[in-house]
Amino acid sequence: MANMSETPQPGYNFAYLDEGSKRMIRRGLLKAVAIPGFQVPFGGREMPLPYGWGTGGIQVTASLITPEDVLKVIDQGADDTTNAVSIRQFFERVAGIASTTRTREATIVQTRHRIPETPLEPGQIMVFQVPIPEPLRFIEPSETETATLHALSDYGVMHVKLYEDIVRHGHIATCYAYPVEVNGRYVMDPSPIPRFDNPRLHMSPALMLFGAGRERRLYALPPHTEVVSLDFEDYPFEIQRPEAACAICGSTESYLDELIVDDAGTRRHVCSDTDYCQARVKAREAAA
Amino acid sequence: MNVRLRDAQPGAASQLEVPARALSGEKARPLLQVDDVCRLFGPEQGCQEVSFTLYPGEVLGLVGESGSGKSTLLSTLSGRLPPDRGRVRYRDGADWLDLYAAGEGRRRALLRTQWGFVEQNPRDGLRMSVSAGANIGERLMAQGARHYGRLRQCALEWLRHVEIDAARIDDTPETFSGGMRQRLQIARNLVSGPRLVFMDEPTGGLDVSVQARILDLLRNLVREFDLSVILVTHDLAVARLLADRLMVMRRSRIVESGLTDQILDDPQHPYTQLLVSSILQV
Numbered sequence: 001m002a003n004m005s006e007t008p009q010p011g012y013n014f015a016y017l018d019e020g021s022k023r024m025i026r027r028g029l030l031k032a033v034a035i036p037g038f039q040v041p042f043g044g045r046e047m048p049l050p051y052g053w054g055t056g057g058i059q060v061t062a063s064l065i066t067p068e069d070v071l072k073v074i075d076q077g078a079d080d081t082t083n084a085v086s087i088r089q090f091f092e093r094v095a096g097i098a099s100t101t102r103t104r105e106a107t108i109v110q111t112r113h114r115i116p117e118t119p120l121e122p123g124q125i126m127v128f129q130v131p132i133p134e135p136l137r138f139i140e141p142s143e144t145e146t147a148t149l150h151a152l153s154d155y156g157v158m159h160v161k162l163y164e165d166i167v168r169h170g171h172i173a174t175c176y177a178y179p180v181e182v183n184g185r186y187v188m189d190p191s192p193i194p195r196f197d198n199p200r201l202h203m204s205p206a207l208m209l210f211g212a213g214r215e216r217r218l219y220a221l222p223p224h225t226e227v228v229s230l231d232f233e234d235y236p237f238e239i240q241r242p243e244a245a246c247a248i249c250g251s252t253e254s255y256l257d258e259l260i261v262d263d264a265g266t267r268r269h270v271c272s273d274t275d276y277c278q279a280r281v282k283a284r285e286a287a288a
Numbered sequence: 289m290n291v292r293l294r295d296a297q298p299g300a301a302s303q304l305e306v307p308a309r310a311l312s313g314e315k316a317r318p319l320l321q322v323d324d325v326c327r328l329f330g331p332e333q334g335c336q337e338v339s340f341t342l343y344p345g346e347v348l349g350l351v352g353e354s355g356s357g358k359s360t361l362l363s364t365l366s367g368r369l370p371p372d373r374g375r376v377r378y379r380d381g382a383d384w385l386d387l388y389a390a391g392e393g394r395r396r397a398l399l400r401t402q403w404g405f406v407e408q409n410p411r412d413g414l415r416m417s418v419s420a421g422a423n424i425g426e427r428l429m430a431q432g433a434r435h436y437g438r439l440r441q442c443a444l445e446w447l448r449h450v451e452i453d454a455a456r457i458d459d460t461p462e463t464f465s466g467g468m469r470q471r472l473q474i475a476r477n478l479v480s481g482p483r484l485v486f487m488d489e490p491t492g493g494l495d496v497s498v499q500a501r502i503l504d505l506l507r508n509l510v511r512e513f514d515l516s517v518i519l520v521t522h523d524l525a526v527a528r529l530l531a532d533r534l535m536v537m538r539r540s541r542i543v544e545s546g547l548t549d550q551i552l553d554d555p556q557h558p559y560t561q562l563l564v565s566s567i568l569q570v
Contacts, residue, residue: 139415139418148392152392152393152396154393154396154430155430156426156427156429156430156431157426157429157430159429159434160415160418160422160425160426160429161418163418163419163421163422163425163429163436163439164418164419164422166436167419167421167422167458168458231434232434232435232436233434233435233436234435234436234437235436
């Protein structure tokens, strides 16, 4: 349900950030869109929440949002977790914009670690919160070296990591932040979304923007960009299909969270995307 | 050859040209041409006035005391440290490539395909946190190999070449001994079939029995794969065993060069004489 916009609190500029900072971030975003997958440095501002809670995403949202926008914020797919609720309320207060939990109604979706199950549409903008933007970081600690590797498309080390996965686990065990090649050029960290969501990046009709607040980097996927998940010929990329169905809506198609619900260790699986799950329940009730 | 040959015996120069020139075809054409390379950090610190030619299949030893500029020269030759003056050219098939005039992309591609670099400390040349197999496969993956099974086959084959037990393929170099690490580093460099390998004290810091084993291995690999090697060492015994030709460095300059046996048995420059006479006799 879309919340009606309230009057923004006095004393704040629209959407909290000053206009100069917003312009600076928008310039960075334009550059990021122009070079898909390339990490653009920007002057990250201090925001009223700690690093690691979405300072990058919140700055991107603040620089883009207009009074007409409808904002949805999810955290691991859920609209009702502390982080998601806080960020949504923050923008309601400092920008007076309308918010929603429905993917279809939203013009901007700020997300931590998921892409909604409901297919995105042209004109929608996804804003990802990114902890570590550099996909090569875990194998190459030097920033100058990774910058050079990107500049020369020298991505052999990325496969070294996947090779190690197969050595240790017998299959590519990277199940989130799974590296992708964008537009045949840059290797990009899609932020810690599950690899289940990786295929949704490919040729998405929505604009995808990534903001890393602590690391001060922006990157982007323009709509309809080719995104290929890295793999080996004999160990191709594949997504894990859930073995169970959602305990609430019965979906076998969506990404499920596993919950332990009592002291006896009983497990239940439920959709991580709460909006998708509730929509299915409502549709079932309407049909009955 | 353009080597600054022993000043004392100008006649020796023509004799020294024989080993390379006598060969025909591909082997008669130089692989690396170094013209008046200079890289100085202070007066006589670094290297200067260095010119020489390296032929395919040749092992060139670079000896001298510490601080004489051996490692600086090696870095300059191997594309890691641009010289203040002079140029380094490498023959890639029929074309000559000016190392520092070429772009960084080309230089890096060369370094990990046709060239190799064996560091003195294997920690610098290996990825210590990934398995031996991944260390060997990295160059191939950088060249676009995307088949896990074949990468593994290749890694096993190279472990055999450098005499490491195949069962260790999934262990990280952290668990290897110093000698094994050095052998793994050699395998990691040779897997791409390089033509030219740079070695900076490959046996430094290893105990004597391990040193002997590595030298033996290197000698066999150089023969088997017909490698050209530029080898920095301060150990004349290593030079005697591996090198066809020696250059003696002192205070940033090459003071004497020639065939290894000739230099070690009949040193002409006072510094070389001192160096040779200072070998400990047991």
